[in-house]
Amino acid sequence: MKKPLILITNDDGIFAPGLRKLIEIARQLGNVVVVAPETSQSGMSHAITVRAPLRLRKITEEKNFKEYSCNGTPVDAVKMGEQIIVRGKPDLVLSGINHGSNASVNIIYSGTMAAVLEATIDGISAVGFSILNYSKDADFSAVDEYVKAIIVNVLKNGLPEGICLNVNIPAIKKEDIKGIKVCRQAKGRWKEEFDERIDPHNRDYYWLTGVFQNGDSAPDTDSWALANNYISVVPVHYDFTSHKTIPEVKKWKMKV
Protein backbone atom coordinates (compact mmCIF):
# COMPACT_ATOMS: atom_id res chain seq x y z
CA MET A 1 0.00 0.00 0.00
CA LYS A 2 1.20 3.50 -0.83
CA LYS A 3 2.45 5.35 2.20
CA PRO A 4 0.41 8.45 3.07
CA LEU A 5 1.97 11.85 2.46
CA ILE A 6 1.89 13.84 5.70
CA LEU A 7 2.46 17.62 5.82
CA ILE A 8 3.54 18.85 9.25
CA THR A 9 3.69 22.34 10.73
CA ASN A 10 3.44 24.04 14.14
CA ASP A 11 3.39 27.48 15.72
CA ASP A 12 6.37 27.18 18.08
CA GLY A 13 8.77 27.23 15.16
CA ILE A 14 11.01 24.79 13.30
CA PHE A 15 13.30 24.09 16.28
CA ALA A 16 10.60 23.25 18.84
CA PRO A 17 10.97 19.85 20.55
CA GLY A 18 7.23 19.25 20.12
CA LEU A 19 7.61 19.46 16.33
CA ARG A 20 10.56 17.05 16.43
CA LYS A 21 8.47 14.53 18.39
CA LEU A 22 5.57 14.81 15.92
CA ILE A 23 7.94 14.34 12.96
CA GLU A 24 9.46 11.26 14.64
CA ILE A 25 6.01 9.69 15.10
CA ALA A 26 4.71 10.65 11.64
CA ARG A 27 7.76 9.21 9.86
CA GLN A 28 6.77 5.79 11.24
CA LEU A 29 3.45 6.13 9.43
CA GLY A 30 4.14 7.88 6.13
CA ASN A 31 6.29 10.12 3.96
CA VAL A 32 6.72 13.48 5.61
CA VAL A 33 7.02 17.07 4.38
CA VAL A 34 7.64 19.70 7.07
CA VAL A 35 7.00 23.41 6.47
CA ALA A 36 7.20 25.23 9.79
CA PRO A 37 7.70 28.86 10.83
CA GLU A 38 11.30 30.03 11.38
CA THR A 39 10.37 31.61 14.71
CA SER A 40 7.68 31.25 17.37
CA GLN A 41 4.23 32.21 16.10
CA SER A 42 2.23 31.52 19.26
CA GLY A 43 -0.94 33.57 19.48
CA MET A 44 -0.91 34.30 15.74
CA SER A 45 -4.26 32.54 15.26
CA HIS A 46 -5.36 32.43 11.59
CA ALA A 47 -3.21 35.41 10.53
CA ILE A 48 -1.88 35.41 6.96
CA THR A 49 0.98 37.47 5.53
CA VAL A 50 -0.31 39.79 2.83
CA ARG A 51 1.93 42.82 3.17
CA ALA A 52 5.38 41.19 3.18
CA PRO A 53 7.13 38.73 0.87
CA LEU A 54 7.28 35.11 1.99
CA ARG A 55 10.35 32.93 1.78
CA LEU A 56 11.11 29.23 2.17
CA ARG A 57 14.42 27.79 3.38
CA LYS A 58 15.31 24.16 2.61
CA ILE A 59 16.66 22.39 5.69
CA THR A 60 16.64 18.68 4.80
CA GLU A 61 15.84 16.71 1.70
CA GLU A 62 16.18 12.95 1.78
CA LYS A 63 14.14 9.97 0.61
CA ASN A 64 10.56 10.33 1.92
CA PHE A 65 11.43 13.32 4.06
CA LYS A 66 11.67 17.03 3.26
CA GLU A 67 11.93 19.88 5.69
CA TYR A 68 11.58 23.62 5.12
CA SER A 69 11.19 26.66 7.28
CA CYS A 70 9.19 29.72 6.23
CA ASN A 71 9.17 33.30 7.45
CA GLY A 72 5.38 33.43 7.78
CA THR A 73 2.61 32.30 10.09
CA PRO A 74 1.39 28.71 10.60
CA VAL A 75 -1.43 29.33 8.08
CA ASP A 76 1.11 30.66 5.55
CA ALA A 77 3.16 27.51 6.20
CA VAL A 78 0.22 25.24 5.31
CA LYS A 79 -0.55 27.25 2.17
CA MET A 80 3.11 27.18 1.07
CA GLY A 81 3.44 23.50 1.93
CA GLU A 82 0.44 22.59 -0.22
CA GLN A 83 1.02 24.95 -3.13
CA ILE A 84 4.79 25.23 -3.43
CA ILE A 85 6.28 22.05 -1.95
CA VAL A 86 3.65 19.29 -2.25
CA ARG A 87 2.03 20.99 -5.28
CA GLY A 88 -1.27 19.31 -4.46
CA LYS A 89 -3.07 17.82 -1.51
CA PRO A 90 -1.18 15.79 1.11
CA ASP A 91 -3.17 12.92 2.63
CA LEU A 92 -2.97 14.42 6.10
CA VAL A 93 -1.87 17.64 7.80
CA LEU A 94 -0.56 17.49 11.37
CA SER A 95 0.28 20.47 13.58
CA GLY A 96 2.18 20.63 16.85
CA ILE A 97 2.94 19.17 19.23
CA ASN A 98 2.22 22.59 20.71
CA HIS A 99 3.96 23.57 23.94
CA GLY A 100 0.88 24.68 25.90
CA SER A 101 -2.86 24.05 26.01
CA ASN A 102 -5.17 24.66 23.06
CA ALA A 103 -8.22 23.41 24.93
CA SER A 104 -11.32 25.54 25.56
CA VAL A 105 -11.23 29.07 24.11
CA ASN A 106 -7.47 28.81 23.51
CA ILE A 107 -8.30 27.33 20.11
CA ILE A 108 -9.27 30.80 18.81
CA TYR A 109 -5.82 32.32 19.56
CA SER A 110 -3.88 29.24 18.49
CA GLY A 111 -1.58 29.20 15.47
CA THR A 112 -1.32 25.41 15.83
CA MET A 113 -5.05 24.93 15.38
CA ALA A 114 -5.31 27.66 12.72
CA ALA A 115 -2.94 25.59 10.56
CA VAL A 116 -5.23 22.59 11.09
CA LEU A 117 -8.34 24.60 10.19
CA GLU A 118 -6.65 25.96 7.06
CA ALA A 119 -5.99 22.40 5.85
CA THR A 120 -9.60 21.52 6.66
CA ILE A 121 -10.87 24.44 4.55
CA ASP A 122 -8.79 22.97 1.73
CA GLY A 123 -10.47 19.57 2.17
CA ILE A 124 -7.55 17.77 3.82
CA SER A 125 -7.83 15.62 6.98
CA ALA A 126 -5.98 17.40 9.75
CA VAL A 127 -5.17 17.05 13.46
CA GLY A 128 -3.58 19.44 15.95
CA PHE A 129 -1.73 18.16 19.02
CA SER A 130 -0.87 20.15 22.16
CA ILE A 131 0.61 19.25 25.53
CA LEU A 132 -0.29 21.15 28.70
CA ASN A 133 3.25 22.33 29.36
CA TYR A 134 4.45 25.68 28.04
CA SER A 135 8.10 24.86 28.73
CA LYS A 136 10.56 24.44 25.90
CA ASP A 137 11.73 21.41 27.87
CA ALA A 138 8.29 19.78 28.05
CA ASP A 139 8.46 16.01 28.49
CA PHE A 140 6.94 14.22 25.48
CA SER A 141 7.86 10.68 26.58
CA ALA A 142 4.26 9.71 27.40
CA VAL A 143 2.67 10.73 24.12
CA ASP A 144 3.97 8.42 21.39
CA GLU A 145 1.41 5.61 21.43
CA TYR A 146 -1.55 7.93 21.94
CA VAL A 147 -0.54 10.30 19.14
CA LYS A 148 0.09 7.33 16.87
CA ALA A 149 -3.29 5.74 17.72
CA ILE A 150 -5.09 8.97 16.83
CA ILE A 151 -3.22 9.45 13.53
CA VAL A 152 -3.80 5.80 12.55
CA ASN A 153 -7.52 6.19 13.24
CA VAL A 154 -7.76 9.36 11.17
CA LEU A 155 -5.95 7.70 8.26
CA LYS A 156 -8.17 4.61 8.55
CA ASN A 157 -11.59 6.17 9.24
CA GLY A 158 -11.14 9.54 7.56
CA LEU A 159 -12.88 12.63 8.89
CA PRO A 160 -16.21 14.04 7.68
CA GLU A 161 -15.94 16.99 5.26
CA GLY A 162 -15.03 20.21 7.03
CA ILE A 163 -14.08 18.49 10.32
CA CYS A 164 -10.67 18.27 12.01
CA LEU A 165 -9.48 17.25 15.48
CA ASN A 166 -8.10 19.30 18.37
CA VAL A 167 -6.09 16.95 20.64
CA ASN A 168 -4.78 18.08 24.02
CA ILE A 169 -2.56 15.95 26.23
CA PRO A 170 -2.16 16.39 30.00
CA ALA A 171 1.44 16.89 31.15
CA ILE A 172 1.58 13.77 33.30
CA LYS A 173 3.37 10.42 33.32
CA LYS A 174 2.21 7.82 30.83
CA GLU A 175 0.96 5.47 33.54
CA ASP A 176 -1.26 8.24 34.89
CA ILE A 177 -3.03 8.88 31.56
CA LYS A 178 -6.48 7.27 31.80
CA GLY A 179 -7.16 7.18 28.06
CA ILE A 180 -8.68 9.29 25.29
CA LYS A 181 -11.95 11.20 25.72
CA VAL A 182 -13.91 12.63 22.78
CA CYS A 183 -15.49 15.83 24.06
CA ARG A 184 -16.59 19.40 23.37
CA GLN A 185 -14.75 22.71 23.77
CA ALA A 186 -15.30 24.09 27.30
CA LYS A 187 -16.45 27.67 27.79
CA GLY A 188 -13.66 29.81 29.20
CA ARG A 189 -11.86 33.09 28.73
CA TRP A 190 -8.60 34.88 29.44
CA LYS A 191 -8.88 37.71 31.93
CA GLU A 192 -6.33 40.28 30.81
CA GLU A 193 -3.99 41.89 33.24
CA PHE A 194 -1.95 44.45 31.34
CA ASP A 195 1.45 44.92 32.94
CA GLU A 196 1.94 48.70 32.70
CA ARG A 197 5.53 50.00 32.62
CA ILE A 198 7.39 53.25 31.91
CA ASP A 199 10.20 53.20 29.35
CA PRO A 200 13.53 55.12 29.80
CA HIS A 201 12.01 57.96 27.75
CA ASN A 202 9.12 58.28 30.20
CA ARG A 203 6.46 56.82 27.92
CA ASP A 204 3.91 54.20 29.02
CA TYR A 205 3.94 50.76 27.53
CA TYR A 206 2.08 47.54 28.28
CA TRP A 207 2.75 43.83 28.23
CA LEU A 208 -0.27 41.65 27.51
CA THR A 209 -0.64 39.00 30.19
CA GLY A 210 -3.60 37.25 31.76
CA VAL A 211 -5.06 34.33 33.62
CA PHE A 212 -7.29 31.66 32.14
CA GLN A 213 -10.72 31.38 33.70
CA ASN A 214 -12.53 28.13 33.07
CA GLY A 215 -16.25 28.82 33.10
CA ASP A 216 -17.44 25.33 32.37
CA SER A 217 -16.55 22.16 34.27
CA ALA A 218 -19.14 19.83 32.76
CA PRO A 219 -17.82 16.25 32.31
CA ASP A 220 -18.33 16.39 28.51
CA THR A 221 -15.75 19.20 28.11
CA ASP A 222 -12.09 19.16 27.16
CA SER A 223 -11.20 21.09 30.33
CA TRP A 224 -12.80 18.38 32.47
CA ALA A 225 -11.09 15.57 30.53
CA LEU A 226 -7.65 17.15 30.93
CA ALA A 227 -8.17 17.94 34.63
CA ASN A 228 -9.10 14.28 35.09
CA ASN A 229 -6.01 12.88 33.35
CA TYR A 230 -7.59 12.10 29.98
CA ILE A 231 -6.33 13.12 26.55
CA SER A 232 -9.08 15.31 25.04
CA VAL A 233 -10.15 14.99 21.40
CA VAL A 234 -12.57 17.68 20.15
CA PRO A 235 -14.00 17.39 16.62
CA VAL A 236 -13.78 20.92 15.24
CA HIS A 237 -15.40 22.77 12.32
CA TYR A 238 -15.04 26.27 10.90
CA ASP A 239 -18.72 27.17 10.56
CA PHE A 240 -19.04 30.17 12.87
CA THR A 241 -22.81 30.41 12.28
CA SER A 242 -24.97 30.11 15.39
CA HIS A 243 -27.74 28.29 13.53
CA LYS A 244 -30.06 28.26 16.53
CA THR A 245 -29.92 32.09 16.78
CA ILE A 246 -31.06 32.68 13.16
CA PRO A 247 -34.84 32.41 13.90
CA GLU A 248 -34.48 34.75 16.88
CA VAL A 249 -32.71 37.53 14.93
CA LYS A 250 -35.17 37.07 12.04
CA LYS A 251 -37.92 38.35 14.39
CA TRP A 252 -36.19 41.73 14.81
CA LYS A 253 -37.72 44.77 13.09
CA MET A 254 -34.84 45.86 10.87
CA LYS A 255 -36.74 47.47 8.00
CA VAL A 256 -35.34 50.79 6.77
Place this chain on the structure above:
Amino acid sequence: MKKPLILITNDDGIFAPGLRKLIEIARQLGNVVVVAPETSQSGMSHAITVRAPLRLRKITEEKNFKEYSCNGTPVDAVKMGEQIIVRGKPDLVLSGINHGSNASVNIIYSGTMAAVLEATIDGISAVGFSILNYSKDADFSAVDEYVKAIIVNVLKNGLPEGICLNVNIPAIKKEDIKGIKVCRQAKGRWKEEFDERIDPHNRDYYWLTGVFQNGDSAPDTDSWALANNYISVVPVHYDFTSHKTIPEVKKWKMKV
Protein backbone atom coordinates in the same frame (compact mmCIF):
# COMPACT_ATOMS: atom_id res chain seq x y z
CA MET B 1 -32.07 57.17 29.91
CA LYS B 2 -28.32 56.73 30.18
CA LYS B 3 -26.61 56.70 26.80
CA PRO B 4 -24.89 53.41 25.98
CA LEU B 5 -21.08 53.31 25.99
CA ILE B 6 -19.88 52.03 22.63
CA LEU B 7 -16.29 50.82 22.05
CA ILE B 8 -15.25 50.88 18.38
CA THR B 9 -12.33 49.29 16.58
CA ASN B 10 -11.46 47.98 13.12
CA ASP B 11 -8.66 46.24 11.23
CA ASP B 12 -8.01 48.77 8.48
CA GLY B 13 -6.46 51.18 10.97
CA ILE B 14 -7.36 54.42 12.68
CA PHE B 15 -7.44 56.49 9.46
CA ALA B 16 -9.77 54.24 7.46
CA PRO B 17 -12.90 55.94 6.04
CA GLY B 18 -15.00 52.93 7.10
CA LEU B 19 -14.04 53.54 10.74
CA ARG B 20 -14.91 57.24 10.41
CA LYS B 21 -18.37 56.34 9.06
CA LEU B 22 -18.99 53.87 11.92
CA ILE B 23 -17.91 56.49 14.50
CA GLU B 24 -20.25 59.05 12.92
CA ILE B 25 -23.22 56.67 13.16
CA ALA B 26 -22.38 55.41 16.66
CA ARG B 27 -22.07 58.94 18.07
CA GLN B 28 -25.74 59.48 17.21
CA LEU B 29 -26.60 56.54 19.47
CA GLY B 30 -24.25 56.69 22.43
CA ASN B 31 -20.98 57.78 24.01
CA VAL B 32 -18.06 56.48 22.00
CA VAL B 33 -14.56 55.23 22.80
CA VAL B 34 -12.37 54.34 19.82
CA VAL B 35 -9.27 52.15 20.14
CA ALA B 36 -8.09 51.17 16.67
CA PRO B 37 -4.81 49.89 15.22
CA GLU B 38 -2.28 52.49 14.00
CA THR B 39 -1.81 50.63 10.74
CA SER B 40 -3.71 48.16 8.57
CA GLN B 41 -4.18 44.78 10.27
CA SER B 42 -6.16 43.01 7.55
CA GLY B 43 -5.74 39.26 7.62
CA MET B 44 -4.51 39.31 11.23
CA SER B 45 -7.43 37.19 12.40
CA HIS B 46 -7.46 36.62 16.16
CA ALA B 47 -3.72 37.28 16.60
CA ILE B 48 -2.58 38.80 19.90
CA THR B 49 0.72 40.54 20.66
CA VAL B 50 2.62 38.61 23.30
CA ARG B 51 6.25 39.18 22.33
CA ALA B 52 6.32 42.97 21.93
CA PRO B 53 5.26 45.87 24.14
CA LEU B 54 1.94 47.54 23.38
CA ARG B 55 1.37 51.28 23.31
CA LEU B 56 -1.64 53.58 23.17
CA ARG B 57 -1.67 57.05 21.62
CA LYS B 58 -4.39 59.53 22.59
CA ILE B 59 -5.85 61.27 19.53
CA THR B 60 -9.00 63.01 20.76
CA GLU B 61 -10.61 63.47 24.15
CA GLU B 62 -13.81 65.46 24.39
CA LYS B 63 -17.16 65.11 26.15
CA ASN B 64 -18.63 61.66 25.35
CA PHE B 65 -15.91 60.88 22.81
CA LYS B 66 -12.40 59.48 23.20
CA GLU B 67 -10.14 58.20 20.50
CA TYR B 68 -6.89 56.23 20.74
CA SER B 69 -4.68 54.32 18.38
CA CYS B 70 -2.70 51.26 19.44
CA ASN B 71 0.28 49.51 17.89
CA GLY B 72 -1.29 46.05 18.13
CA THR B 73 -3.86 43.88 16.42
CA PRO B 74 -7.65 44.37 16.45
CA VAL B 75 -7.94 41.84 19.30
CA ASP B 76 -5.26 43.74 21.27
CA ALA B 77 -7.27 46.92 20.62
CA VAL B 78 -10.42 45.43 22.17
CA LYS B 79 -8.49 44.13 25.19
CA MET B 80 -6.77 47.52 25.70
CA GLY B 81 -10.03 49.39 25.16
CA GLU B 82 -11.80 47.35 27.82
CA GLN B 83 -9.00 47.08 30.36
CA ILE B 84 -7.06 50.34 30.03
CA ILE B 85 -9.48 52.95 28.66
CA VAL B 86 -13.01 51.88 29.63
CA ARG B 87 -11.75 49.97 32.68
CA GLY B 88 -14.80 47.72 32.56
CA LYS B 89 -17.37 46.53 30.08
CA PRO B 90 -18.75 48.86 27.42
CA ASP B 91 -22.41 48.25 26.52
CA LEU B 92 -21.53 47.43 22.93
CA VAL B 93 -18.46 46.77 20.78
CA LEU B 94 -18.57 47.67 17.08
CA SER B 95 -15.91 46.84 14.49
CA GLY B 96 -15.46 48.14 10.94
CA ILE B 97 -16.80 49.25 8.65
CA ASN B 98 -14.32 46.93 6.96
CA HIS B 99 -13.18 47.71 3.44
CA GLY B 100 -13.84 44.29 1.88
CA SER B 101 -16.04 41.25 2.42
CA ASN B 102 -16.06 39.23 5.62
CA ALA B 103 -18.79 36.90 4.38
CA SER B 104 -18.36 33.13 4.02
CA VAL B 105 -14.95 31.76 5.10
CA ASN B 106 -13.43 35.26 5.14
CA ILE B 107 -14.57 35.52 8.75
CA ILE B 108 -11.73 33.21 9.85
CA TYR B 109 -9.00 35.51 8.42
CA SER B 110 -10.71 38.72 9.48
CA GLY B 111 -9.27 41.08 12.08
CA THR B 112 -12.58 42.97 12.05
CA MET B 113 -14.56 39.92 13.11
CA ALA B 114 -11.84 38.72 15.51
CA ALA B 115 -12.31 41.96 17.46
CA VAL B 116 -16.04 41.24 17.58
CA LEU B 117 -15.47 37.67 18.76
CA GLU B 118 -13.05 38.85 21.45
CA ALA B 119 -15.73 41.16 22.87
CA THR B 120 -18.21 38.27 22.72
CA ILE B 121 -15.86 36.04 24.70
CA ASP B 122 -15.80 38.81 27.30
CA GLY B 123 -19.62 38.82 27.48
CA ILE B 124 -20.19 42.08 25.56
CA SER B 125 -22.73 42.49 22.71
CA ALA B 126 -20.77 43.06 19.51
CA VAL B 127 -21.30 43.58 15.79
CA GLY B 128 -18.88 43.68 12.87
CA PHE B 129 -19.69 45.60 9.68
CA SER B 130 -18.04 45.16 6.27
CA ILE B 131 -18.73 46.57 2.82
CA LEU B 132 -17.92 44.59 -0.34
CA ASN B 133 -15.44 47.14 -1.67
CA TYR B 134 -11.73 46.81 -0.87
CA SER B 135 -10.97 50.35 -2.03
CA LYS B 136 -9.85 52.98 0.42
CA ASP B 137 -12.31 55.21 -1.43
CA ALA B 138 -15.30 52.88 -0.91
CA ASP B 139 -18.64 54.70 -1.01
CA PHE B 140 -20.41 54.46 2.36
CA SER B 141 -23.32 56.76 1.50
CA ALA B 142 -25.88 53.93 1.35
CA VAL B 143 -25.15 52.37 4.72
CA ASP B 144 -26.22 54.84 7.44
CA GLU B 145 -29.82 53.84 8.05
CA TYR B 146 -29.13 50.11 7.78
CA VAL B 147 -26.16 50.20 10.14
CA LYS B 148 -28.15 52.32 12.56
CA ALA B 149 -31.18 49.97 12.41
CA ILE B 150 -28.96 46.99 13.25
CA ILE B 151 -27.21 48.74 16.14
CA VAL B 152 -30.55 49.97 17.56
CA ASN B 153 -31.93 46.44 17.42
CA VAL B 154 -28.89 44.98 19.18
CA LEU B 155 -29.13 47.62 21.92
CA LYS B 156 -32.88 47.01 22.29
CA ASN B 157 -33.09 43.22 21.99
CA GLY B 158 -29.65 42.25 23.24
CA LEU B 159 -27.86 39.19 21.90
CA PRO B 160 -27.88 35.72 23.46
CA GLU B 161 -24.79 34.85 25.53
CA GLY B 162 -21.80 34.03 23.32
CA ILE B 163 -23.43 35.33 20.12
CA CYS B 164 -22.40 38.30 17.94
CA LEU B 165 -23.33 39.49 14.44
CA ASN B 166 -21.35 39.50 11.19
CA VAL B 167 -22.91 42.13 8.88
CA ASN B 168 -21.87 42.46 5.24
CA ILE B 169 -23.14 45.17 2.93
CA PRO B 170 -23.16 44.96 -0.87
CA ALA B 171 -21.32 47.83 -2.62
CA ILE B 172 -24.37 49.16 -4.45
CA LYS B 173 -26.56 52.26 -4.41
CA LYS B 174 -29.01 52.65 -1.52
CA GLU B 175 -32.06 52.34 -3.77
CA ASP B 176 -30.77 48.99 -5.03
CA ILE B 177 -30.45 47.46 -1.56
CA LYS B 178 -33.40 45.09 -1.11
CA GLY B 179 -33.21 44.89 2.69
CA ILE B 180 -31.57 42.85 5.45
CA LYS B 181 -31.36 39.05 5.35
CA VAL B 182 -30.50 36.95 8.41
CA CYS B 183 -28.54 33.97 7.10
CA ARG B 184 -25.76 31.46 7.59
CA GLN B 185 -22.07 31.54 6.58
CA ALA B 186 -21.64 30.08 3.07
CA LYS B 187 -19.05 27.41 2.43
CA GLY B 188 -16.15 28.77 0.42
CA ARG B 189 -12.37 28.94 0.27
CA TRP B 190 -9.47 30.93 -1.12
CA LYS B 191 -7.48 29.17 -3.79
CA GLU B 192 -3.92 30.34 -3.34
CA GLU B 193 -1.83 31.48 -6.24
CA PHE B 194 1.62 32.31 -4.95
CA ASP B 195 3.28 34.96 -7.09
CA GLU B 196 6.88 33.70 -7.28
CA ARG B 197 9.62 36.28 -7.90
CA ILE B 198 13.41 36.53 -7.79
CA ASP B 199 14.99 39.30 -5.72
CA PRO B 200 18.08 41.32 -6.85
CA HIS B 201 20.24 38.86 -4.87
CA ASN B 202 18.89 35.93 -6.86
CA ARG B 203 16.77 34.48 -4.08
CA ASP B 204 13.17 33.30 -4.51
CA TYR B 205 10.37 35.03 -2.71
CA TYR B 206 6.58 34.76 -2.84
CA TRP B 207 3.60 37.05 -2.55
CA LEU B 208 0.47 35.42 -1.17
CA THR B 209 -2.47 36.04 -3.47
CA GLY B 210 -5.55 34.07 -4.39
CA VAL B 211 -9.07 33.92 -5.72
CA PHE B 212 -12.18 33.30 -3.65
CA GLN B 213 -14.17 30.22 -4.63
CA ASN B 214 -17.75 30.15 -3.42
CA GLY B 215 -18.75 26.54 -2.91
CA ASP B 216 -22.28 27.14 -1.70
CA SER B 217 -24.97 29.19 -3.42
CA ALA B 218 -27.95 28.11 -1.29
CA PRO B 219 -30.47 30.93 -0.70
CA ASP B 220 -30.00 30.78 3.09
CA THR B 221 -26.30 31.83 2.82
CA ASP B 222 -24.59 35.20 3.19
CA SER B 223 -22.98 34.79 -0.25
CA TRP B 224 -26.42 34.41 -1.85
CA ALA B 225 -27.87 37.37 0.06
CA LEU B 226 -25.03 39.66 -1.02
CA ALA B 227 -25.13 38.50 -4.64
CA ASN B 228 -28.85 39.31 -4.60
CA ASN B 229 -28.48 42.84 -3.22
CA TYR B 230 -29.32 42.11 0.40
CA ILE B 231 -27.33 43.09 3.48
CA SER B 232 -26.36 39.80 5.18
CA VAL B 233 -26.54 39.34 8.95
CA VAL B 234 -25.01 36.10 10.30
CA PRO B 235 -25.35 35.31 14.02
CA VAL B 236 -21.90 34.02 15.00
CA HIS B 237 -20.52 32.04 17.94
CA TYR B 238 -17.03 30.90 18.94
CA ASP B 239 -17.78 27.28 19.76
CA PHE B 240 -15.62 25.41 17.25
CA THR B 241 -16.96 22.02 18.39
CA SER B 242 -18.65 19.96 15.71
CA HIS B 243 -21.19 18.50 18.13
CA LYS B 244 -22.70 16.16 15.56
CA THR B 245 -19.28 14.54 14.93
CA ILE B 246 -18.69 13.62 18.60
CA PRO B 247 -20.71 10.32 18.49
CA GLU B 248 -18.94 9.28 15.28
CA VAL B 249 -15.39 9.78 16.66
CA LYS B 250 -16.41 8.09 19.91
CA LYS B 251 -16.84 4.85 17.93
CA TRP B 252 -13.16 4.79 16.91
CA LYS B 253 -10.84 2.24 18.53
CA MET B 254 -8.29 4.51 20.19
CA LYS B 255 -7.26 2.37 23.16
CA VAL B 256 -3.51 2.19 23.82
